[in-house]
Amino acid sequence: MLRFIVSRLLQAIPVIFIVITATFFLVRAAPGGPFDDEKVVLPEVKRALEAQYKLDLPLHEQYIAYLTDLAQGDLGPSFKYPGRSVNEILFSGLPVTAELGFYALIIALIIGVLAGVSAALKPNTRQDYIPMTLAMIGICMPSFLLGPLLVLVFGIYLEWLPISGWGAIPGDKILPSITLGAAYAAYIARLSRAGMLEVLSQDYIRTARAKGLPEWKVVTKHGLRGGLIPVIAFLGPAFAGLLAGSFVVETIFQIPGLGRFYVQAAFNRDYTMILGTTVFLSTLIVLFNLLSDVTAAWLNPRLRAQFKGAA
Amino acid sequence: MKQSQYGHLLTVLLTLVISALVSACGTGESNVTQGNREGILHYGNGAEPQGLDPHVVTGVPENHLIRALFEGLAVKNPVTLEPEPGVAERWTFNEDRSVITFYLNPNAKWSNGEQVTADDFVWSWNRALHPETGNLYAYMLYPVKNAEAYAKGDVSEFSEVGVKALDETTLEVTLNAPTPYFIQLMDHYSTFAVHPETLLKFGKMTDRFTPWTRVGNIVSNGAFVLEDWALNRHIKMIKNQEYWDKDNVSLNGVVFYPTENEVSEERMFRVEQLHRTEGVPLDKVPVYREIPESPYMQDPYLGTYYYLVNIDRPPVDDVRVRQALSMSLDREQLARTVMQEVVIPAYSITPPGTLGYQPPKLFDFDPEKARQLLAEAGYPNGEGWPGLDIIYNTNEAHRKIAVAVQQMWKKYLNVDITISNQEWKVYLNAVSQRDFQVARRGWIGDYVDPNNFLDLFITDGGNNNTGFANDYYDEMILQLAPRAPTEEERFAIFHEAETLLMQQMPIIPIYTYATRHLVHPSVEGMSANLMDSLNLKYVKLVPGRKLPEELQ
Numbered sequence: 001m002l003r004f005i006v007s008r009l010l011q012a013i014p015v016i017f018i019v020i021t022a023t024f025f026l027v028r029a030a031p032g033g034p035f036d037d038e039k040v041v042l043p044e045v046k047r048a049l050e051a052q053y054k055l056d057l058p059l060h061e062q063y064i065a066y067l068t069d070l071a072q073g074d075l076g077p078s079f080k081y082p083g084r085s086v087n088e089i090l091f092s093g094l095p096v097t098a099e100l101g102f103y104a105l106i107i108a109l110i111i112g113v114l115a116g117v118s119a120a121l122k123p124n125t126r127q128d129y130i131p132m133t134l135a136m137i138g139i140c141m142p143s144f145l146l147g148p149l150l151v152l153v154f155g156i157y158l159e160w161l162p163i164s165g166w167g168a169i170p171g172d173k174i175l176p177s178i179t180l181g182a183a184y185a186a187y188i189a190r191l192s193r194a195g196m197l198e199v200l201s202q203d204y205i206r207t208a209r210a211k212g213l214p215e216w217k218v219v220t221k222h223g224l225r226g227g228l229i230p231v232i233a234f235l236g237p238a239f240a241g242l243l244a245g246s247f248v249v250e251t252i253f254q255i256p257g258l259g260r261f262y263v264q265a266a267f268n269r270d271y272t273m274i275l276g277t278t279v280f281l282s283t284l285i286v287l288f289n290l291l292s293d294v295t296a297a298w299l300n301p302r303l304r305a306q307f308k309g310a311a
Numbered sequence: 312m313k314q315s316q317y318g319h320l321l322t323v324l325l326t327l328v329i330s331a332l333v334s335a336c337g338t339g340e341s342n343v344t345q346g347n348r349e350g351i352l353h354y355g356n357g358a359e360p361q362g363l364d365p366h367v368v369t370g371v372p373e374n375h376l377i378r379a380l381f382e383g384l385a386v387k388n389p390v391t392l393e394p395e396p397g398v399a400e401r402w403t404f405n406e407d408r409s410v411i412t413f414y415l416n417p418n419a420k421w422s423n424g425e426q427v428t429a430d431d432f433v434w435s436w437n438r439a440l441h442p443e444t445g446n447l448y449a450y451m452l453y454p455v456k457n458a459e460a461y462a463k464g465d466v467s468e469f470s471e472v473g474v475k476a477l478d479e480t481t482l483e484v485t486l487n488a489p490t491p492y493f494i495q496l497m498d499h500y501s502t503f504a505v506h507p508e509t510l511l512k513f514g515k516m517t518d519r520f521t522p523w524t525r526v527g528n529i530v531s532n533g534a535f536v537l538e539d540w541a542l543n544r545h546i547k548m549i550k551n552q553e554y555w556d557k558d559n560v561s562l563n564g565v566v567f568y569p570t571e572n573e574v575s576e577e578r579m580f581r582v583e584q585l586h587r588t589e590g591v592p593l594d595k596v597p598v599y600r601e602i603p604e605s606p607y608m609q610d611p612y613l614g615t616y617y618y619l620v621n622i623d624r625p626p627v628d629d630v631r632v633r634q635a636l637s638m639s640l641d642r643e644q645l646a647r648t649v650m651q652e653v654v655i656p657a658y659s660i661t662p663p664g665t666l667g668y669q670p671p672k673l674f675d676f677d678p679e680k681a682r683q684l685l686a687e688a689g690y691p692n693g694e695g696w697p698g699l700d701i702i703y704n705t706n707e708a709h710r711k712i713a714v715a716v717q718q719m720w721k722k723y724l725n726v727d728i729t730i731s732n733q734e735w736k737v738y739l740n741a742v743s744q745r746d747f748q749v750a751r752r753g754w755i756g757d758y759v760d761p762n763n764f765l766d767l768f769i770t771d772g773g774n775n776n777t778g779f780a781n782d783y784y785d786e787m788i789l790q791l792a793p794r795a796p797t798e799e800e801r802f803a804i805f806h807e808a809e810t811l812l813m814q815q816m817p818i819i820p821i822y823t824y825a826t827r828h829l830v831h832p833s834v835e836g837m838s839a840n841l842m843d844s845l846n847l848k849y850v851k852l853v854p855g856r857k858l859p860e861e862l863q
Contacts, residue, residue: 032736037369038753040743040773041447044463048445052519082519083362084542092542155578162582164575169582254572256543269736 005294012286019282020070020275024063027266027274034079034269053079053272066275075276080268086276089261096166097257100249101242103173104181105235111181112188113231117219119189120196120227131189138186143245147179147252164254176253180246184238188231196227229296236292240285341583342566347833347854350563352847355576357589359543359569363524365500366439366446372589376567377500379548379847380531384413384432384482384497389838389846392666392759394494398427398504398532399482408489415480418555421506422529422536429476434516435504437469443517448501451757454490488793491801492760498844499757506530534560534848543569561836561851580606580829581862586852587834591827593708596651599829602861606829610839613665613756614824615657615764618701618716622817623778624748626697631688633816638674639681639723640716646822649715650708654822659813660754661764661805662823665841668761668802671810678723685724693725700729703751704738712821713751742776750776755824759841761805762792768812779817784808832856 035041035049050056054065069076075086115131122128154175155163162172199205200223208218247259254260258277265273342353356375361368365377385394385402399413419427436455439446440462453459456473460466473485486493496502509530513521522528529537534557535548549564551557568585570576573592579585591599591607599607620627627633642656655663659670682692690696701716703709713730720728733741742750754774756763766772766788770780787808795801812818826843833856836849857863 030736032740036736036739036743037447038739039369039447042450042462042773044442045445045447045449048442051443052445077520081361082367083364083522083524085520089542163578164572165579169579169584254570254575260543267735 001294001297004297005290008290008293012283012290015286016279016283020067020279021063023275023278024066025059027269027271028059030269032269034271036269053077070279075279076272078273079270080265080273086272089273090258090276090280093256093258093261096255097243097246097250097259100166100173100176100180100246100255100257101239103177104184104242104246105239107177107181108184108188108238109231111185113192113228115185115189116192116194116231117196117224117227119193120200121215121219123197128193132193135186135189138182139190141182143179143183143248144252146182147175147249150175150179151252166253166255166257172253176249176255179252180242180249184242187234187238191230191234192228195230196223199223199227202226233292233296236288236295237285240288243284244281343583343586343831343833344854346566346586347852347856350561350852352562352565352834352850352852353584353586354565354567355570355579355585355588356546356567357569358571360546363529363537364519365503365505366435366444366448367519369447372567372569374500375845376546377503378498378533379535379565380529380533380537381500381503381505382419382533382554383499383503384415385494386846387495387498387840387842387844389836389840389844389849392495392840392842392844394497397497399497402494408491409486411484411486411493412477413482413484415482416555417480419532420553420555421532422551422553423506424553425506426479427504427532428479429482430479431504431507432482433474433476434507436472436474436502438505438510438516439501440469440472441517445519446501448499448757451496451499451501454486454488454493454496456485456487490793491798492758492762495758495760504532506532535562535565538564545569556848560848562847565847577829580831581858583831583858585829586831587837588829591829593651593653596653596827602859604832604859606831606858606862608828608830608837608839609653609825610843611655611662611664611841612824612826612843613662613759613841614753615660615662616654616712616751616753616821616824617657617660618819618821619742619747619750619752619777620817620819621745621748621750621776621778622815623745626688626690626699627748629688630815631684632690633819634674635681635684635688635724636720637681637816637819638677638684640719640819640821641676642821643676645712645715645719649711650822653825653827655825657820657823659809659820660767660818661761661809662756662841665756665761665764666759667798668805670761671806671813673810673813681724685726690726693727696726698727698729699748700731701749701751702731702733702738702741702747704735705732709751716821745776745778749819752776752818753824756842761802761809762788765805765808765812768817775817777817779812779815781811781815784811787811831858 035046054062057065066076075090078084078086078089081089115135119128119131151163154161161175162169163175165172167173205218205222208222246257247263250257250259251263261273262277265277346353357372360373360376361370363376363380365381382397384397384399386397388395396416398415398419400416402411402413404411415427415429417426421427436452438444440449440452440458442462442464449462457466457471458473461469461472475483477483509528510516510523513523513528526537526540534551534554536551538549539547546567547564550560550562554560570579570589573590576585576588576590577592577595580588596607599605620633622628646652646654646656658672658674661668661670663669701713703713710732717728717730720726741747754764754767767774768779769775769785769788787804792801792804795804830837833853835851835853837845
């Protein structure tokens with residue numbers, strides 16, 4: 001098991017390194033620079049600014065300087081917010097994004113598992129088709145469409161819920177969490193349906209039913225345990241995806257999380273901020289994927305045995 | 312049985328999630344009600360500010376914050392915009408008005424209780440101009456003798472720059488030439504003093520990255536001091552007890568909110584989370600206008616929206632084509648329909664009424680004459696027209712205007728126009744590289760003087776970007792106007808220069824901006840003026856006043 005984890009960690013290093021390198025050169029290749037503004041920046045001022053941010057150095061030296069700082073955990077100063085470091089901005093937005101991701105995941109789990117399980121109980125009936133069609137729509141509908149749609153219905157027509165903010169107005173966390181969670185709810189519904197269908201056809205379930213156990217007990221006590229393994233394996237990458245993919249939702253709902261800084265940084269050509277968020281999020285994704293692989297391996301007795309044998 | 316069990320489980324789980332989502336919410340009392348009782352103003356401030364260092368940051372939200380925290384030598388009267396005492400209690404000019412002596416108020420204090428001295432200004436202006444600081448607004452001090460040379464590194468000793476502390480409270484400023492608007496610039500944050508010891512505690516004079524502006528570190532001299540700064544949530548300030556004029560400050564504090572999204576800002580206003588908004592969504596304007604005693608405030612703003620023309624690219628290299636395009640724009644209709652009457656049609660670059668200056672109006676909407684000019688230029692009824700592209704940065708309002716302009720030119724001149732949106736930095740790059748035929752542009756004045764608009768178009772000016780170059784124009788703006796003996800003569804020179812500019816038409820003016828705010832009825836003392844310049848010192852809150860019923 002340890003060898004598995006170590007080898008996966010070693011594989012992660014070149015992935016992250018490639019992400020850093022590609023991002024570093026791509027942002028610098030984009031037209032326009034961090035100091036371009038509507039009111040023209042005087043050449044003498046631009047020179048001074050470039051010197052302060054080491055942009056006057058040749059590209060390869062900038063790259064080496066960045067990697068050196070990064071190795072010490074320093075993501076550099078933000079271009080757009082002078083006086084703030086990228087590290088600081090990242091850690092100010094992370095708790096909000098994590099909270100949003102957490103709520104979205106809970107919503108996704110509740111809706112997804114309920115829909116998936118109820119579909120699996122009566123396959124190929126209306127109880128199956130309706131939630132699964134909705135799940136398909138959920139997967140296909142991007143959050144930049146679902147968000148404004150929910151805002152239009154619940155925020156503007158019905159005026160039930162606030163349309164923006166985070167923790168400022170009662171209820172303002174509901175719409176963003178649903179918007180972000182919807183697509184994941186749909187995935188989870190399909191995963192849990194498939195898992196449950198497989199489990200419910202097993203002999204031990206037939207035995208449980210033959211014993212005369214009530215159906216809900218068969219499902220919750222015997223069915224869910226095996227049926228939800230694929231869902232649990234999916235949670236790791238799902239949470240990483242929620243953190244990295246929240247920027248659309250954060251932008252729609254004006255949430256002070258990481259995502260908005262990420263998007264704004266690209267518009268502002270805030271080089272260090274773009275790189276910092278990319279490096280941070282890609283590391284998170286790699287880590288969560290690893291975590292989920294380890295969990296899946298641990299949950300699956302056959303894989304577990306394989307590791308034991310290998311070790 | 313099975314169904315009801317699931318139903319039960321679902322209800323419990325949903326209740327749990329909803330209560331989690333609703334938790335950490337405030338009490339039932341709105342910000343406005345609570346603020347009115349406690350004397351705290353809740354202020355929608357547009358984008359999240361870059362920072363609070365007066366010599367480092369630029370922008371409108373930053374301006375609001377910095378001018379609440381700091382005070383310059385002079386401030387603007389919120390109604391007339393005429394300068395009035397700030398840190399300096401008075402100032403005198405020498406005979407040719409090229410030397411100004413500021414007499415500082417001995418009661419002007421930093422928030423740590425120390426006196427604001429003339430040396431603080433000398434030190435701060437050195438910082439503002441120093442080549443290593445990289446101050447985008449360094450040019451605000453260029454009227455000062457040798458300031459430009461120092462900023463460019465041509466003069467290395469700051470002692471050669473025309474600013475001297477004669478004693479603790481006397482500051483002498485020597486200008487290159489008489490500059491009638493110089494006192495106004497003293498209310499611009501780039502000319503403010505910062506507290507030298509505080510900055511030096513955290514780094515060198517020219518450092519941009521130090522945490523000196525953070526809560527607990529910052530020392531300032533304005534009506535308010537910084538209390539809390541939660542990134543992307545709010546900035547809280549409380550009344551400065553060391554401020555020399557604190558008896559005239561009515562508010563106990565201000566909370567600034569980043570409100571980039573106008574739609575959500577408007578909703579925050581309606582649920583009384585804000586006393587004042589930075590903007591109003593265009594489509595809500597007609598609704599607000601219908602309301603009796605509406606909180607909607609619309610006032611002319613010192614800014615012009617125009618199209619830059621690259622006069623080196625055909626077909627707009629021909630002045631007749633440029634004139635034809637300009638004359639065939641029905642600005643009144645554009646302002647009425649696309650812009651919901653929130654703007655004023657413009658026929659020149661300088662907004663009307665800039666300190667009494669009235670710009671020339673050389674043309675009107677005249678499609679007949681426009682067609683004639685186009686025919687003279689070789690495109691009768693649009694025949695042989697090589698095409699023309701308008702670029703604008705991605706934004707719904709810019710797009711609507713471009714589409715309307717495209718349609719008008721098609722309708723009145725029968726010429727085909729393409730419009731291209733570009734991402735902000737790509738657009739800026741295209742404009743600065745002059746890689747365009749026609750480009751959207753806006754200019755907001757930094758100070759109230761025609762000079763601020765007309766000096767954009769001097770030969771090779773950084774913001775010119777049109778290719779327009781005229782020696783006589785340059786002479787009028789750079790030599791003749793500053794030396795004019797009276798204001799009337801100076802304005803006459805500007806009028807002549809602007810007439811020349813509008814004859815050559817390197818720009819097509821479209822409209823003069825107007826500001827749009829929602830202001831709660833409990834707020835008093837937010838006077839409208841051309842600069843949208845607010846001095847929070849004069850703002851008062853009157854409890855008990857409600858929003859009109861239509862908004863509740």
